[in-house]
Amino acid sequence: MDKEDKIRIIREQKWINYSDAVDIIKELNDLKSYPKSSRMPNILLVGDSNNGKTALIEKFISLNPATFSEENSEMECSVVAVQAPPEPDERRFYNSILEKLLAPYKISEKLDARQMRVKNLLKKLDVKILIIDEIHHVLAGAPTKQRKFLNVLKFLSNELKISLICAGTKDAFNAIQTDPQLSNRFSPRVLKRWGFNNEYKRLLLSFESKLPLKEPSHFIEDGFAQKILALSEGLIGEISKVIELSAIYAIENNFEKVTPDMLDKIRYVPPSDRKKVIYKL
């Protein structure tokens, strides 16, 4: 394997089964067989940006792909996932569901008709779980707009009797809290920032095991692990980035392992220092 191959492998997205993710994925899986009722359980996945919400959702989707039934030539999908539009716009929100279900829509279609069509399609496909990522986008803005979207969530949950899994930042959690009916239907699941503990060390071991380097780097040694945690500020996306950059540094400089001094050579700027760098310009 040449250097380029190794670098490509290092950059590839990988999934690490850390224990909170395993627990949450199991919980999401259980929702698929939850009996239909007027109070379907919903989950709100809350976490800081770059801390694994979308990765977890993508993993769950990959375990539940849509299938095509040869028998009746219909699509079957128990799990549908969409990304909320960047602003609270109901029409665009319904469009993103229709697009996901490969259902064409006309620009001129009225909002009510569009809503009905989404409802009927989700019913027809026997969708059990609707995932909405980046939910904080549509729960942002003026309270009237916020309420509109809270009502959309209620409509989907009540009318379809499906479980909603929403992922977003703390702002989404706060918005849902303003509606008592929704707040007691959504259980929050928090992806906390990583701290210096055994779970974090297990994560480092997993990252290390996926590196195409011949010698062990021993990320879990206290000083090394602390340094990676401080740089990454406890965000899994940053931990992964720091490891990626330092492993690439090692390869480019003909080393077969990463050493702590390399962390100073990769010119990595921790997330909270990034703004400062720009302001200095």
Ligand SMILES: Nc1ncnc2c1ncn2[C@@H]1O[C@H](COP(=O)(O)OP(=O)(O)OP(=O)(O)O)[C@@H](O)[C@H]1O
């Ligand atoms: N289980 C995992 N195993 C390995 N890497 C992961 C895992 N989860 C997250 N990552 C890494 O962290 C990065 C950021 O994760 P992700 O995109 O899921 O964050 P997010 O919480 O959705 O952030 P945002 O709120 O900004 O959308 C991923 O691109 C990936 O590199």
Ligand SMILES: [Mg+2]
């Ligand atoms: Mg995301």
